[in-house]
């Protein structure tokens with residue numbers, strides 16, 4: 001019945017009753033959802049009326065609910081709809097956005113739209129959600145959560161004399177969380193950072209980031225806080241404290257389980273039983289959060305870092321300080337840890353990036369797929385070995401079954417070609433993958449440790465990861481030219497000494513970029529168990545510091561074409577936690593051919 005499907009109109013506004021509202025301050029309204037039902041109830045929303053138009057906060061869970069929300073606004077004001085701010089990309093908060101968009105609102109949202117928690121086993125979230133709310137509710141549906149105005153850091157919206165701060169509190173409930181803060185009225189719309197029973201869903205988020213976001217809410221001095229679901233608390237601090245107690249106790253319980261070797265399944269068996277038909281019931285949220293936080297703690301115990309160990313950097317409300325890529329630095333994984341990960345419940349995507357495919361065919365760890373790094377770059381404007389666009393990487397990694405709820409572990413041969421693995425890690429991190437790992441010692445150590453190998457190809461399901469941006473930690477030729485001689489910047493040449501000195505190299509000119517420090521990437525490795533592994537962190541730290549390559553500086557690394565420099569980038573970012581390191585991927589291949597650019601020869 002395709003004709004009937006396309007002809008279905010949105011429900012007429014007159015036909016729907018408005019939702020109950022509460023005025024929180026002059027011109028500021030909460031649209032009240034259900035109470036007493038936790039995350040299963042209809043969500044809260046809100047709107048702010050200004051002489052220049054209306055800003056709606058969240059769009060509820062279906063076109064029909066969106067239309068009722070619009071009717072609710074229209075009962076208060078005829079002012080034009082200007083914006084709808086989506087606090088995150090869960091269906092119950094934005095599937096009604098199309099109704100507001102059709103009424104003229106521009107969508108303000110975080111561009112990170114990926115979530116998995118709502119229907120973990122469903123390929124199609126619209127079909128899954130339709131089963132939850134019904135066909136009638138979903139009539140006229142179209143996606144409307146792609147931002148017209150993308151917000152990734154705290155952004156001030158001034159409209160009709162009002163100040164509205166749309167803030168990204170970090171990846172707490174989901175990677176694309178936003179909050180709405182009215183500093184003059186001291187009203188905060190918190191989205192699902194807060195839910196009336198204190199048990200917000202962490203499946204798409206991160207417990208450390210959530211604790212940081214709660215601290216920011218506490219210090220904001222909010223008079224009224226509207227949670228994502230349920231009653232508006234009389235004292236905002238009480239709901240924040242309830243949520244913090246829950247998260248703290250879950251972290252403590254899972255940390256203890258991991259430390260004591262209690263398997264996740266046994267931990268879950270001790271928790272309340274779950275009704276499979278109710279994916280966001282309290283028991284279900286508690287179990288699924290336990291799985292997520294158990295994995296966080298496991299990573300912390302294995303020394304993988306991440307927020308479980310460190311906590312994301314706090315994002316104070318109304319401040320402007322947190323680029324979204326932060327906290328995404330990849331990490332190193334030992335052969336022991338990889339073996340544990342492969343045996344665990346959420347096996348990582350394992351990528352074999354050895355240059356020689358025959359080596360892969362002969363033997364690889366079970367589950368590994370082959371990828372040649374040369375697939376990841378091509379000439380551009382005649383310059384060889386440059387990066388490809390986002391769409392190319394998105395297609396490639398989808399084919400490899402990469403998901404953003406699973407770590408990706410990359411390994412190379414582990415001897416002279418470890419750079420292939422760090423290069424892939426650099427690209428995955430640039431695509432915003434949250435859990436990129438490089439195997440220390442590579443395949444050589446895996447084999448020498450006598451770990452299992454196979455000749456069988458793995459079964460791979462298509463990936464569900466759609467990276468929204470490609471923003472690698474990269475410097476262009478212009479960046480490097482501008483950085484020459486600038487204090488606070490150190491340029492690192494990761495090639496062999498002979499190339500740096502100008503005695504060797506295939507390029508048109510031989511030498512190095514003026515002022516560059518030579519730090520050969522292989523010097524960061526040492527013999528370990530007959531394979532080559534990274535030197536101990538303290539040793540690496542001391543070696544770099546002795547060359548003036550310190551974390552307070554902006555570091556730009558180059559080499560021949562981005563591969564060797566990705567190894568230095570990885571060492572500094574993943575092992576030593578340097579905050580600002582970029583790869584000049586055009587490298588000496590590009591620089592040498594441009595004869596007007598300055599160069600030096602000899603050792604410093």
Ligand SMILES: [Zn+2]
Pocket residue numbers: 088090093173192201228
């Ligand atoms: Zn949510």
